[in-house]
Amino acid sequence: MSKPLRALIIEDSDADAKLMLRALRQTGYEAEWKRVEAESDYLAQLDQGWEIILADYSLPKFNAPQALKLLKKRGLDMPFIVVSGTIGEDKAVEIMKNGASDYVMKDKLAMLGSAIERQLR
Numbered sequence: 001m002s003k004p005l006r007a008l009i010i011e012d013s014d015a016d017a018k019l020m021l022r023a024l025r026q027t028g029y030e031a032e033w034k035r036v037e038a039e040s041d042y043l044a045q046l047d048q049g050w051e052i053i054l055a056d057y058s059l060p061k062f063n064a065p066q067a068l069k070l071l072k073k074r075g076l077d078m079p080f081i082v083v084s085g086t087i088g089e090d091k092a093v094e095i096m097k098n099g100a101s102d103y104v105m106k107d108k109l110a111m112l113g114s115a116i117e118r119q120l121r
Contacts, residue, residue, distance in 0.1 A: 002030035008045055010055035010067055012037040019109060020054055020083060027113025042067055046074055052116060057084035057091065068099055079119035083112065
């Protein structure tokens with residue numbers, strides 16, 4: 001039986017977003033989702049009842065640290081997981097200190113389901 005999940009995905013690559021969704025399905029989640037890649041779209045979606053945010057660290061005109069700051073400014077408390085292929089350990093530690101819930105490397109998407117499970121508990 002699949003578990004429903006409402007996920008806001010900050011990602012500039014449609015293919016990478018679909019890989020995340022595939023990883024979620026493989027771990028038992030059926031996601032209702034929306035992909036955004038610009039700050040204005042992200043802000044418009046923040047109050048739409050999402051359960052979790054999955055964010056690429058760096059996009060051409062937006063990034064995970066900015067998104068996390070905007071989430072905190074709105075006073076919203078929801079898990080924020082960075083999913084990146086380029087983040088180094090120093091950036092991962094920094095964003096975790098700033099309030100991100102977790103991070104998962106894109107080459108280890110099999111771990112995404114367990115990271116979400118931990119955060120939703």
